[in-house]
Amino acid sequence: MEILCSRCGIAEIQRDGKRWCLKYQLDVSDGAKEAKADCYYFIEPQFEDGEPMTVRENLMFKECELASRKMRGPV
Known part of the structure; x- marks a missing residue:
């Protein structure tokens, strides 16, 4: 399976x-031992008005998305 970390929106290029994972604070370059095959925080790089969002903005966007999923359910 292809390692997704190397093309994740929260992987910062040093x-x-x-590439460095901003969430888990580890090296996620191609061939890195710590890289994960499927990660709960994986996000494609996001764009706003045609400009790529920063790594920190992508992380904040993903954390908000995950938090909103927890709020759903029966009332």
């Missing part, structure tokens, strides 16, 4: 070219 100066040395490696």
Whole structure:
């Protein structure tokens, strides 16, 4: 299975070219041992007005999305 972390919206590109997961604070570059095959926080990079959102904005967007799912259910 392809590692999704390397193309996740919350994976920040470091100066040395490696990708760093902002949520779990670990290296998620292609071939990294810690990278996950399927992650609860995976998000495609988001765009707003044609501009890519920052890694922190993507993380905040995903956390809000996950929080809103918890609020759904029978009343």
